[in-house]
Amino acid sequence: MSPTVQTLSQWAIWLAAVIATVGLLYLIRPRRRRVTVQFAGLWQKALARSEAQRFGGRWRRLLSLLLSLLISSTLMIAIGEDVLGLRSWTQAPKHDARFTLIVVDVSASMATLQDHQATKSPTRLQRAKSRIREMLQNAGVFDQFLVMSASGVVMTHCGWTNEIKTLADTLNTLQIRQGSVNIDRVERAAADALRGKTGAKMVWVSDGGHPAPRLSLPTKELRIGSHTIAPSDQGVFNLAVEHMTLRPNAGDPGRATLSIKIRNDSLIPMQARIVIYASDQAQSPAEFERTKSVQALHRLQVPAQSTEWLQLPNTALSNAHYAARVRPPATLAQHDVATWDDWGFVVNEQRRRLRIWRVGRPNLFLDAALLANEQLDVKRLNEVDLQSDFMQDKLNNQRGPDVVVFNQANRPYSLDVPSLTFDLSLRSDAKIVVAPDDLIINDSNHPVMRGVSLHDTNVDKVRVIDPRPQTRALVSIRGGGSVIVARSRAPREVELGLSLQETDIGGRYALPILLSNALDWLVGRSAWLPSSLVLGQRWSVRAPTDISGWIWKAPNQAPRSARRAGDHLIGVSEAHGIHIWLGPKGQRILRATRLPEVERPIVKYPALSLWTMNSTRPTRDQSTDRTPVWWWLSFAVVMGLIVEWGLYQRRRVA
Amino acid sequence: MARAPQPKVRSDLFDTSFLRRVEHLALLARRISSSGQRANRRTKQIGAGIEFADHRSYSEGDDPRHLDWNVFARSQKLLLRRYEEEQDLSVYLMVDCSPSMNMGPSGQRTPFERALQVAAALGYVSLSNLDRVCLVPFTDGMARPTKTLRGRGQFASLLTQLSSLSLSGQTQLPMAVRDLPRYRPRRGLVVLISDMCDLRGVGDALRYLSFHGHDTLVLQLTDAQGFESNLWGDLTLVDVETGQSRDVTLTPALLQAYRNEYDELTDQVQAMCRQVGARHLLSELSTPFDQLVMRVFRVGGFLG
Numbered sequence: 001m002s003p004t005v006q007t008l009s010q011w012a013i014w015l016a017a018v019i020a021t022v023g024l025l026y027l028i029r030p031r032r033r034r035v036t037v038q039f040a041g042l043w044q045k046a047l048a049r050s051e052a053q054r055f056g057g058r059w060r061r062l063l064s065l066l067l068s069l070l071i072s073s074t075l076m077i078a079i080g081e082d083v084l085g086l087r088s089w090t091q092a093p094k095h096d097a098r099f100t101l102i103v104v105d106v107s108a109s110m111a112t113l114q115d116h117q118a119t120k121s122p123t124r125l126q127r128a129k130s131r132i133r134e135m136l137q138n139a140g141v142f143d144q145f146l147v148m149s150a151s152g153v154v155m156t157h158c159g160w161t162n163e164i165k166t167l168a169d170t171l172n173t174l175q176i177r178q179g180s181v182n183i184d185r186v187e188r189a190a191a192d193a194l195r196g197k198t199g200a201k202m203v204w205v206s207d208g209g210h211p212a213p214r215l216s217l218p219t220k221e222l223r224i225g226s227h228t229i230a231p232s233d234q235g236v237f238n239l240a241v242e243h244m245t246l247r248p249n250a251g252d253p254g255r256a257t258l259s260i261k262i263r264n265d266s267l268i269p270m271q272a273r274i275v276i277y278a279s280d281q282a283q284s285p286a287e288f289e290r291t292k293s294v295q296a297l298h299r300l301q302v303p304a305q306s307t308e309w310l311q312l313p314n315t316a317l318s319n320a321h322y323a324a325r326v327r328p329p330a331t332l333a334q335h336d337v338a339t340w341d342d343w344g345f346v347v348n349e350q351r352r353r354l355r356i357w358r359v360g361r362p363n364l365f366l367d368a369a370l371l372a373n374e375q376l377d378v379k380r381l382n383e384v385d386l387q388s389d390f391m392q393d394k395l396n397n398q399r400g401p402d403v404v405v406f407n408q409a410n411r412p413y414s415l416d417v418p419s420l421t422f423d424l425s426l427r428s429d430a431k432i433v434v435a436p437d438d439l440i441i442n443d444s445n446h447p448v449m450r451g452v453s454l455h456d457t458n459v460d461k462v463r464v465i466d467p468r469p470q471t472r473a474l475v476s477i478r479g480g481g482s483v484i485v486a487r488s489r490a491p492r493e494v495e496l497g498l499s500l501q502e503t504d505i506g507g508r509y510a511l512p513i514l515l516s517n518a519l520d521w522l523v524g525r526s527a528w529l530p531s532s533l534v535l536g537q538r539w540s541v542r543a544p545t546d547i548s549g550w551i552w553k554a555p556n557q558a559p560r561s562a563r564r565a566g567d568h569l570i571g572v573s574e575a576h577g578i579h580i581w582l583g584p585k586g587q588r589i590l591r592a593t594r595l596p597e598v599e600r601p602i603v604k605y606p607a608l609s610l611w612t613m614n615s616t617r618p619t620r621d622q623s624t625d626r627t628p629v630w631w632w633l634s635f636a637v638v639m640g641l642i643v644e645w646g647l648y649q650r651r652r653v654a
Numbered sequence: 655m656a657r658a659p660q661p662k663v664r665s666d667l668f669d670t671s672f673l674r675r676v677e678h679l680a681l682l683a684r685r686i687s688s689s690g691q692r693a694n695r696r697t698k699q700i701g702a703g704i705e706f707a708d709h710r711s712y713s714e715g716d717d718p719r720h721l722d723w724n725v726f727a728r729s730q731k732l733l734l735r736r737y738e739e740e741q742d743l744s745v746y747l748m749v750d751c752s753p754s755m756n757m758g759p760s761g762q763r764t765p766f767e768r769a770l771q772v773a774a775a776l777g778y779v780s781l782s783n784l785d786r787v788c789l790v791p792f793t794d795g796m797a798r799p800t801k802t803l804r805g806r807g808q809f810a811s812l813l814t815q816l817s818s819l820s821l822s823g824q825t826q827l828p829m830a831v832r833d834l835p836r837y838r839p840r841r842g843l844v845v846l847i848s849d850m851c852d853l854r855g856v857g858d859a860l861r862y863l864s865f866h867g868h869d870t871l872v873l874q875l876t877d878a879q880g881f882e883s884n885l886w887g888d889l890t891l892v893d894v895e896t897g898q899s900r901d902v903t904l905t906p907a908l909l910q911a912y913r914n915e916y917d918e919l920t921d922q923v924q925a926m927c928r929q930v931g932a933r934h935l936l937s938e939l940s941t942p943f944d945q946l947v948m949r950v951f952r953v954g955g956f957l958g
Contacts, residue, residue, distance in 0.1 A: 032890040032901060038754040038877075041853035041899055042919065047902060047914040053911070096853035 026082045057287060069640040076636040099142045099160065101190055102135075104128055104174055105206035106149040108341065109265075111176045112207065112237065128205045129171045132277040135203070136167055146193055151177040181206070238265040239272050239326045241344030242307060246322060249314070258312040260324045260344060264302035267480050273327045278319035283578040316442050322346045334359040337433070345578045353377055354519060357401040360409030365506025366422070369515045376519070383409040403522045407500065418492040418522035420515075422500055423463065432646040433461055438478040446519040448486055448494055449474050452514045458504045463497035486521070494518045522595055663810070664817040667770055676778045679947050709733040743785040744802075744842025746834070746868075747773045749816075752825040753894045754851055758877050758939055765875040768939060768946075769847040770816045772873065775947045776845055776954070777812040781805055788813045788838055792830030793823030799837050810840045824895040828855035831862050841867035845954065850874045850923050861932045870932035871954045874923055876916075877939045 009071065021437045037043060122130075136145065144160040147170045194200045243261030262272050279293040300467070304309040315322075324344045356370060356378045370378045379401070385391055386409075394400055395417060406421040439454045439462075464481035470489040473482035487493040496569045500506045578650040712721065714730035720734045755766035763771070773789065780787045785946045789812065800815045825848070832845075844863055850856065850872070863870050892899045902908065920936055927934035935953045937946050 030888070032888045034890045034892055036757065036850060036894045037891045038894060040898050041892055042851060043891050043900065043902065043912060046908060046915045047900075049915065050908050148706055265714070354920070453678045480926040 005412055044198065063233050065640075065644050066646055071639055072636040072640040073633055074631050080474075082309075086645075098140070099146070100139075100143060100199040101146050101148065101193055101196065101200065101202045102132060102191060103148045103154075103186055103202065103204050104132070104171075105151075105176055105181055105204075107151045107181045108176065109180075109207055109238065120579060125176060127176065129174065132171055132203075132205060133168065135365075147171065147174075148186075148189060148193070149174050149177070150181050150186045152180065153177075154182070154185045154360060156189070156193070168212045197545050238341070239263070239270060239302065239328050240265065240341035241324055241326050244322075244324055244346045245345035245446060246315070246317075246348055247309055248317065254317055255314045256317050256348070258315040258322065258324075258346070260310040260312075261307055261325075262300055262302050262310060263307045264304060267304050269304050270302050271329050272300045272302050272308075273329070274300060275325045275327075276312070277323040277325070278321070279323075280320045282321055282323070283345075284326070285323070288321075288325075293319075318350050320348050322348060344355075347578060354402045355379070356401070356403055356405055356519070357381055357386075357395075358405045358407065359383055359653050360407035360422075363407050363422075363500045363506070365500050365511055366405070366515075367408055367513040369506075373519075374513060386412070394613045399516045403519055414490050419494075420518050420522065421493070422498060423495065432477065432481070433463060434459060434477050439475055439483065440478060441475050442473050446472070446474055447488065448484075448515055448517045452517065454505075454510060454511050457508060457510065459498060460502055461499065465495055465497050492522045494522065660871060661778075662817065662928065663813045664770075667767055668813045668817070670772060672771065672774075675885075676775050676947075677943060679918060679944065680779050680782055684904045704819070705737055707736045710736060723949050730886070741747055741919045742804075743783070744838070744840045745776065745780040745782070745785050745787050746790050746838065746842055747777060747787065747798075748792055748830070748834075748844060748845075748846045749773055749819065750848035751819055751821055752793045752794070752823055753779040753821045754825065755875075756821050756851055757849075765820060765939060768875055768943075769873075770819065771943060772847060772947060773845070774813060774816055775868070777803070777816075778806070778809050779951065781807075781812070786842070787812060787839075790830075790834065790838075791819050792824040792827070794829055796846060799834075816849050820844060825852050826853075826855065827859040827864070834863075835866050840851045843954070844868045845873065845950075846870060847873045847875065849876065853919060853926075855923060856923065857926045857929070860926055860932050864930040864932065870927070870930070871926055871950075872923065872932055872934045873950060874920070874934065874936045875939060876920070876936065880901065 053389060104125075105128070106125060110123065110128065112124050132147075139162070141162065144162050145167055146226065147157045147167060149155050157173060158166060161167065182615050188334050190202055194202065240263045243259070245259045246256050247259070248256040258276070262274070264270050264272070271375060274297070275294055276296040276298070277288040277293045278295040279288055279291050280289040281289050282293060292359040296312070298310060298312070300308055300310050322345070326342050326344075327350060353375050354377065356376050357380075358366070358370065358378055360383055362380070367378075370376055376404070381391065383478045386395070393405075395415075401417055404419045405420060406423065408423065411419060411421050411423075414486075422450060437456075439457065439459060441449055441452070441454060443449060444452075461481045462481075464477070465483065465485050467482065468485075468487070470495075471482075471485045471487045473485050475484035483497045485493075485495050498505060500511075503512055551559045551562060575650045666769050676774075676929070697831050709722065709725070709732065713733050714735055720736075722735045723729060724732050749766075749769050751766070755769065756764050758764040777787045777789070781803060784805065789800045801811070803812055827846075827848070860870060860872075886904050888901070888903050890901050923936050924936075926932075933953050935949060937949070
């Protein structure tokens with residue numbers, strides 16, 4: 001017999017045994033005695049009464065009553081929705097509804113773990129969401145909610161609604177954003193949302209790191225409830241690079257002082273670990289870490305809730321981009337709530353290479369001054385070559401020159417590139433012989449003339465430049481007449497009525513300084529002491545020229561058009577890294593910076609709010625000829641009670 | 655043509671001792687007389703009796719022989735004298751013949767047997783009073799009433815009729831009562847002997863009898879105590895009349911609920927009787943027969 005057959009036979013035996021056991025149990029099962037009674041209906045009633053007198057039976061009766069009332073009420077409302085005109089009550093927001101604005105703090109500190117010892121502790125934002133959900137569950141039918149999130153920017157996530165599911169979905173979409181809360185914006189957004197709402201309430205859900213907003217006159221009877229998610233004495237474990245500057249040493253352009261301002265948001269002093277990165281290409285934290293460009297490590301003790309400077313003098317300016325990353329001590333490193341503000345960036349403007357076309361006659365002093373600056377790529381051209389179509393196309397190309405330097409050459413009239421012109425007209429009647437002390441610097445604070453001294457400079461002859469619109473005389477001669485003028489309107493121009501051959505200015509320090517200043521001013525590098533950037537903030541930079549079509553390039557993001565407001569360019573920093581302003585042709589015109597100059601104030605205006613728009617459907621309050629809803633509800637309840645009592649009596653009699 | 659066999663009297667019910675007890679009970683009854691065609695039982699009818707009842711105003715068409723001239727002489731008012739008419743009473747003995755009447759404790763009389771004995775006793779007394787006695791067995795409808803008996807000599811016939819009754823069908827009192835005026839239109843005393851387990855339509859039936867002028871006595875025979883004594887645990891209760899079954903687990907709580915339901919049923923029967931002016935007598939099977947019959951005599955007015 002094969003093993004398979006053996007196995008099957010064993011199974012058959014087991015199966016037969018089981019069947020026999022089941023059959024035997026079935027045969028000997030306890031059977032019910034059959035008893036003949038006079039009237040089974042009496043037993044039926046006794047069973048029903050016994051069932052009803054049980055604890056569950058009583059509650060079932062009560063539940064039956066409640067269910068019947070609920071059905072009656074629902075039917076009445078459903079009928080009333082169309083017949084009695086209650087649709088507005090069920091759908092349209094009522095003026096007397098309770099409006100609750102929920103503003104959730106989604107700033108970096110809300111990422112703090114509630115329990116620092118637990119690895120799976122919920123964050124403060126998760127706690128905030130759960131608190132809000134509890135509040136929504138306890139809300140009434142008439143309550144209308146609006147959810148806003150606040151960090152550097154304030155966002156509205158849904159309209160006024162009383163649907164719990166919609167609000168729950170909205171809460172799920174809230175995420176931590178970079179930056180801290182801008183209370184001023186919160187107040188303005190809340191005032192806009194609550195305008196016209198009577199009896200409104202605002203719930204500020206935060207970890208206590210920011211004061212609750214104080215709305216001045218947005219609405220009547222406004223109540224602001226503040227929900228603190230975490231005890232304030234825990235503080236926020238966070239170290240941030242608040243400021244980072246790079247100041248070249250005087251007389252030593254190859255070295256600079258790197259200053260890093262570290263902020264400690266915690267309630268305890270912390271020893272900050274600072275890593276200095278340097279790279280020529282990296283523009284974002286990921287790129288700096290990927291290129292392994294660590295240059296130095298430093299430690300700095302930062303007092304609680306204070307700032308401390310780290311000064312690194314004589315830093316070699318060997319790279320274009322510098323970054324610093326600060327970390328808390330190793331024991332608290334995992335609790336740093338905002339990793340994105342651990343980074344600071346700065347650009348070594350000295351490493352910025354400019355493309356210079358020098359057109360015209362060669363001059364030893366000029367060429368020496370240009371060659372002395374390592375940041376310049378100088379290309380020499382004849383005046384005739386510049387007139388060719390090929391060079392004209394190249395001139396206006398994206399890879400064209402940043403500045404064109406003319407020396408004893410005619411400057412084309414339609415030149416869209418910033419230019420520096422040394423020109424002493426060959427016409428003798430235009431020359432004026434001046435004494436050394438006849439040159440007067442009109443504006444020594446102008447970027448072009450900063451640090452330039454013309455004292456005891458023998459210029460011999462100058463050419464007086466006719467005044468033109470939007471030009472400024474930087475240097476003039478005694479008795480009138482401009483010699484050095486600067487035109488700030490795009491394209492910028494600096495014109496000198498001097499000849500490098502017929503003056504001794506070329507042999508003085510003034511020429512390289514003047515040349516460097518002029519080139520910096522022409523390309524917009526006038527202010528080169530950077531400051532930090534706060535993410536989420538909207539910044540504006542004064543545009544150096546009137547050229548439109550500026551491009552704002554954020555790290556790891558595609559270039560996009562920068563908004564222009566007046567003479568400012570506006571952008572919102574959403575990523576952490578080195579931001580670059582590009583010209584209309586894609587070339588770097590402005591300094592590569594993430595360092596704004598002026599924060600553009602937001603104009604207060606009476607906002608058109610969606611929530612103040614009148615609905616075409618009349619609200620229940622506006623309708624005076626309709627029976628109040630509470631009357632119908634009461635009627636439904638009374639009718640339900642009467643029906644239930646009647647049914648009870650009928651059951652009792654039967 | 656062969657005659658049908660004459661049904662015999664059930665000797666187990668109507669034996670010599672029973673007859674002796676009935677005779678004894680009848681002697682206890684007062685006002686037993688043999689007054690010819692006129693019985694001595696007062697009725698509500700006003701007519702040709704000799705017992706003065708009251709006066710009423712004369713109206714055109716009345717028989718002037720009934721004018722009370724003495725009153726006219728004193729008050730100048732024409733008034734008629736009215737008398738209570740004394741008639742013989744029709745006693746309808748309605749016996750429930752449904753199978754539920756056969757349920758009872760072992761070793762004792764079943765409700766049906768007790769009903770037959772009570773009916774026999776009532777019939778004997780009524781026949782002795784020269785009342786008309788008619789046996790009306792019923793289940794889901796009224797069987798054709800037996801021949802109306804009159805006089806003590808018809809007692810044997812009554813026993814024969816009672817012995818011929820058998821159990822069948824399902825109790826439906828309204829159907830049974832509905833046919834009574836059709837066969838026996840004369841109003842009288844209706845003695846309804848039943849266990850009254852099914853109250854469906856009982857109220858209507860009693861009102862129907864009252865509407866037709868019957869004086870009703872309901873004798874309810876119960877056996878609630880005997881049922882509870884020997885039943886526990888998981889049971890299948892089968893209705894003796896309908897055959898419907900229901901599985902129950904008999905617990906003290908359920909027994910108490912059943913007892914409450916039975917009490918409530920009895921209260922409802924009493925309430926229904928009270929509403930229509932009928933008399934109600936509740937009797938346990940354990941009650942001695944003599945005591946039961948005397949109570950029936952007293953409640954039913956057989957003793958005057």
